[in-house]
Amino acid sequence: MALRFLESQGIKSATTQNQEWLIGNVTFPRLAARTGGYQNLDPRVSQVLLNYRANPKPALKVTLQEVLSGKINSDLVKGKIVLIGHTSEVARENYDTVYGKMPGVWIHARMVSQILSAAIDKRPPLYPLPQWQGIQWGDAVFVWLVALIGGLLAGRG
Numbered sequence: 189m190a191l192r193f194l195e196s197q198g199i200k201s202a203t204t205q206n207q208e209w210l211i212g213n214v215t216f217p218r219l220a221a222r223t224g225g226y227q228n229l230d231p232r233v234s235q236v237l238l239n240y241r242a243n244p245k246p247a248l249k250v251t252l253q254e255v256l257s258g259k260i261n262s263d264l265v266k267g268k269i270v271l272i273g274h275t276s277e278v279a280r281e282n283y284d285t286v287y288g289k290m291p292g293v294w295i296h297a298r299m300v301s302q303i304l305s306a307a308i309d310k311r312p313p314l315y316p317l318p319q320w321q322g323i324q325w326g327d328a329v330f331v332w333l334v335a336l337i338g339g340l341l342a343g344r345g
Contacts, residue, residue, distance in 0.1 A: 190269065190299075190300045194307050203234075238299060239302050240298055269304075
């Protein structure tokens with residue numbers, strides 16, 4: 189959906205030799221099978237880190253009743269991406285996120301927003317720490333550095 193919208197704006201998408209998404213001039217790094225706290229990811233599927241925003245709710249939320257009764261001005265949705273989904277508690281389509289339980293359609297809205305922001309606003313995507321031969325050495329280096337600095341500071345006190 190986001191890629192179609194960007195295409196209509198003249199922004200092309202492709203995949204790199206490493207099977208990473210290239211949207212405009214922005215590359216979305218693909219997650220490895222073991223990336224940080226995420227373990228046993230399917231390496232055949234392209235997955236990227238989702239950068240949640242401070243305001244997890246979509247810009248405009250309307251009910252189906254409002255649409256069917258003609259209460260929604262068509263200018264509100266013209267030229268925009270529209271997502272349709274359940275947000276009620278009875279839908280039981282809530283997922284745990286960094287902002288607590290969130291309906292699936294809102295998560296999709298965050299994904300679309302992230303892709304659009306990266307391609308149009310040049311907002312960089314999240315990058316996982318590097319791996320070497322399946323080892324999260326980026327995490328190990330970070331932990332060792334923090335332990336070393338903490339130890340030096342504690343030793344001086």
